[in-house]
Amino acid sequence: MSRIKTDICIIGAGSGGLSVAAGAAQMGADVVLLEGHKMGGDCLNYGCVPSKSLIAAGKRAHAMAHTGDLGIAPVDPDVDFAAAKDHVDRVIATIAPVDSQERFESLGVKVIRAFGTFISPTEVQAGDTVIEARRFVVASGSSPLVPPIDGIDGVTVHTNETIFDLRERPEHLIIIGGGPIGMEMAQAHVRLGCKVTVIEGSTPLNKDDPDLTAVVLAQLKSEGIEILEQAEAERISGEGDRITVHTAKGDVTGSHLLMAVGRRVNVGDLALDKANVKWSKQGVEVGRDLRSVSNRRVYAVGDAAGGLQFTHVAGYHAGVVIRSILFGLPSKQRTDHIPWVTYTDPELAQVGLTEAQARETHGDKLEVVRFHYDENDRAIAEGKTTGFIKVMVVRGKPVGASIVGAMAGELIGMWAMAIANEMKMSAIANTVLPYPTVSEINKRAAGAYFSPRLFESSLVKRVVGFVQRVIP
Numbered sequence: 001m002s003r004i005k006t007d008i009c010i011i012g013a014g015s016g017g018l019s020v021a022a023g024a025a026q027m028g029a030d031v032v033l034l035e036g037h038k039m040g041g042d043c044l045n046y047g048c049v050p051s052k053s054l055i056a057a058g059k060r061a062h063a064m065a066h067t068g069d070l071g072i073a074p075v076d077p078d079v080d081f082a083a084a085k086d087h088v089d090r091v092i093a094t095i096a097p098v099d100s101q102e103r104f105e106s107l108g109v110k111v112i113r114a115f116g117t118f119i120s121p122t123e124v125q126a127g128d129t130v131i132e133a134r135r136f137v138v139a140s141g142s143s144p145l146v147p148p149i150d151g152i153d154g155v156t157v158h159t160n161e162t163i164f165d166l167r168e169r170p171e172h173l174i175i176i177g178g179g180p181i182g183m184e185m186a187q188a189h190v191r192l193g194c195k196v197t198v199i200e201g202s203t204p205l206n207k208d209d210p211d212l213t214a215v216v217l218a219q220l221k222s223e224g225i226e227i228l229e230q231a232e233a234e235r236i237s238g239e240g241d242r243i244t245v246h247t248a249k250g251d252v253t254g255s256h257l258l259m260a261v262g263r264r265v266n267v268g269d270l271a272l273d274k275a276n277v278k279w280s281k282q283g284v285e286v287g288r289d290l291r292s293v294s295n296r297r298v299y300a301v302g303d304a305a306g307g308l309q310f311t312h313v314a315g316y317h318a319g320v321v322i323r324s325i326l327f328g329l330p331s332k333q334r335t336d337h338i339p340w341v342t343y344t345d346p347e348l349a350q351v352g353l354t355e356a357q358a359r360e361t362h363g364d365k366l367e368v369v370r371f372h373y374d375e376n377d378r379a380i381a382e383g384k385t386t387g388f389i390k391v392m393v394v395r396g397k398p399v400g401a402s403i404v405g406a407m408a409g410e411l412i413g414m415w416a417m418a419i420a421n422e423m424k425m426s427a428i429a430n431t432v433l434p435y436p437t438v439s440e441i442n443k444r445a446a447g448a449y450f451s452p453r454l455f456e457s458s459l460v461k462r463v464v465g466f467v468q469r470v471i472p
């Protein structure tokens, strides 16, 4: 058994762990990074990157068949499902060097390719090495949750860890779970020529505003995706390529099954009790400073920290803990300014409070302004007029924004900046944006906030009338 003493030991080389390692090592800390599986974690290998690559293939196929009224004849795309998967693999391979062991070693990080477990409050063992560190960062992420549904052991169940390896096109893909994974994968697969049924136990995409998800769901259904709502998967039967999922709303038989019912946080195998670190199924118990409530040497970032499960959140957490560990400065996470995007077509984007949350929090002080894509000149030119933005405003400041439509994920950035920096609606309204761009939707939404104040105000009219009379 060898021993290493270090400043920081990071457990997990996914989005969160890699961001902490890169930042800390480049600022002079001694860093040991443990990874028991693939460098890059879920996002690179089984999550964001492959899903967005497959979505891109589906989007291209859909565009060929749906050329709209632009004067181009639609064609029936000849989809080579295995070749679409080659595209997915190439994208992963192109990005992988950024997350690689070699790159991190070149930054001065000691990378150990083994699973780590705590053996005391100050030590972790990984393979035959014991690492004693001043600070630990648990960045062990999450894994697909596969619930013990009756009959599940009798059939092949795909998760996000296996679905991207499937090279033959599923004839009929059944997806259990209508969250972001389920809906993104449903649309990618239907566009690549599969029949798709989504079985959702409550309401699909239920973390977003229902006014907006209705637009996405209408599009998904129009593309042929069958969505069973309030239909919990109660039993599974079948064998080979005939799998039946039994629900109170009826049975669905298909050729392949994808489980997308949420995540299980990877905390159970870390022996956290030996380090006096409190944890639950949701993750390591941390305060807003992302430090364990029971062992101040231990921090948690990303999915392991038990909050929002996004790559950009893991990256944000890394900044919070680096500030604390490296500089000893007080550092706390916020969650009110975190955006997220579901990459369906149309995209669904959110930052801050939804309308319902804002109404509950701010009551009568809330004003909601809207603007529709079909009034945006660029969207009209592109034939992408489906969608709208809602901005929740309290005392002149945005507290939330919800967007459904083309490039919603790009548009939400401006509102994320405004909320993060407590900017006023006037900051958006005063910004001159290039014409014609879809981003003008943001400015027009801000304009919608000021229009009634300017155009429907008798005071403004009286002032203008007075000025016109007195100034020669």
Ligand SMILES: Cc1cc2nc3c(=O)[nH]c(=O)nc-3n(C[C@H](O)[C@H](O)[C@H](O)COP(=O)(O)OP(=O)(O)OC[C@H]3O[C@@H](n4cnc5c(N)ncnc54)[C@H](O)[C@@H]3O)c2cc1C
Pocket (backbone or CB within 6 Å): 011, 012, 013, 014, 015, 016, 017, 034, 035, 036, 037, 038, 039, 040, 041, 042, 043, 044, 046, 047, 048, 049, 051, 052, 114, 115, 116, 117, 139, 140, 141, 142, 160, 181, 266, 269, 270, 301, 302, 303, 304, 309, 310, 311, 312, 313, 314, 343
């Ligand atoms: C299909 C899918 C699509 C997604 N799409 C998006 C998206 O578009 N945008 C977005 O923001 N988020 C997306 N996410 C979520 C995103 O992937 C996660 O939030 C993100 O990967 C979390 O990063 P992490 O560092 O916390 O954990 P992970 O990326 O899961 O990394 C944890 C790493 O720790 C390792 N590990 C675990 N235990 C140990 C141990 N004991 N010792 C050593 N190593 C260990 C694991 O092997 C893994 O490599 C998606 C997720 C999925 C499943």
Ligand SMILES: NC(=O)c1ccc[n+]([C@@H]2O[C@H](COP(=O)([O-])OP(=O)(O)OC[C@H]3O[C@@H](n4cnc5c(N)ncnc54)[C@H](O)[C@@H]3O)[C@@H](O)[C@H]2O)c1
Pocket (backbone or CB within 6 Å): 147, 176, 177, 178, 179, 180, 181, 182, 184, 199, 200, 201, 202, 203, 204, 205, 206, 231, 232, 233, 234, 260, 261, 262, 263, 308, 309, 310, 340, 341, 342, 343
């Ligand atoms: N674009 C993105 O940023 C993106 C994409 C994919 C995933 N993610 C992240 O990954 C997380 C996990 O995604 P997810 O979609 O797996 O989880 P989720 O928790 O968001 O959705 C799972 C859905 O499955 C349903 N469900 C649970 N048990 C069921 C059953 N027995 N039968 C039928 N339905 C059932 C739930 O009601 C829920 O709607 C997300 O919350 C998100 O943080 C992000």
